[in-house]
Amino acid sequence: MKPATQRVTFRLLDRAVIGAFLFLVLLLLGIEVARAGEIVPSVGWTQTPGGIGGQGSLTGGLALRSGLVPMVKSEIGISYRSEDLGGTGSRMSMWPVTASLWVSPIPTLYAGGGVGMYHSTIQYPPALGLADQTTQKFGWHLGGGFSIPVVPAIASLDLNGRYVFLQKQESLAPPNTFNPDFWSVSAGLAIHI
Numbered sequence: 034m035k036p037a038t039q040r041v042t043f044r045l046l047d048r049a050v051i052g053a054f055l056f057l058v059l060l061l062l063g064i065e066v067a068r069a070g071e072i073v074p075s076v077g078w079t080q081t082p083g084g085i086g087g088q089g090s091l092t093g094g095l096a097l098r099s100g101l102v103p104m105v106k107s108e109i110g111i112s113y114r115s116e117d118l119g120g121t122g123s124r125m126s127m128w129p130v131t132a133s134l135w136v137s138p139i140p141t142l143y144a145g146g147g148v149g150m151y152h153s154t155i156q157y158p159p160a161l162g163l164a165d166q167t168t169q170k171f172g173w174h175l176g177g178g179f180s181i182p183v184v185p186a187i188a189s190l191d192l193n194g195r196y197v198f199l200q201k202q203e204s205l206a207p208p209n210t211f212n213p214d215f216w217s218v219s220a221g222l223a224i225h226i
Contacts, residue, residue, distance in 0.1 A: 070226045071098040073191055077219025079114045081212070090116040092217060106143065108133040122158035125213070127151055131174065144177030151199060153213070172199040180223055191223040
């Protein structure tokens with residue numbers, strides 16, 4: 034009777050060890066997956082290449098970035114920018130919603146591109162008596178940046194630059210047709226989640 038009891042005990046002990054080992058592996062994988070994401074609030078500067086507004090403008094944004102596979106990160110972001118249209122009194126406000134893929138051969142350096150939907154509103158001066166004009170345009174961007182660890186495993190300083198390609202846009206007031214392409218540089222704090 035004793036050998037049968039030992040077999041049952043070994044089976045239970047084996048199962049407990051295997052279960053503890055699997056739990057530890059899953060726990061470590063869960064921690065690694067949890068660290069794979071980042072929330073990146075940022076501020077930056079945008080400028081149109083032809084200088085529609087001439088001055089450029091401040092921008093603000095928020096992105097969610099995660100690691101897909103080693104050396105590749107995905108990002109979904111939203112930002113806001115606004116600028117004058119060439120001294121006409123008209124102003125363009127834009128809310129880009131973008132999706133990007135970044136290749137990161139070195140952990141602190143990344144480059145890539147993506148696509149986005151650019152929700153734009155042109156606000157005309159009241160004296161013209163024109164209603165605001167709102168459009169949604171598809172666009173794409175190329176860029177890159179680098180991430181400098183500030184507090185290891187918690188946060189990094191993220192510096193990013195990109196050029197955005199959009200279709201020509203028309204307005205009811207001068208300039209009647211303009212190129213809304215722009216470049217932007219931004220600085221953010223990548224908070225690891």
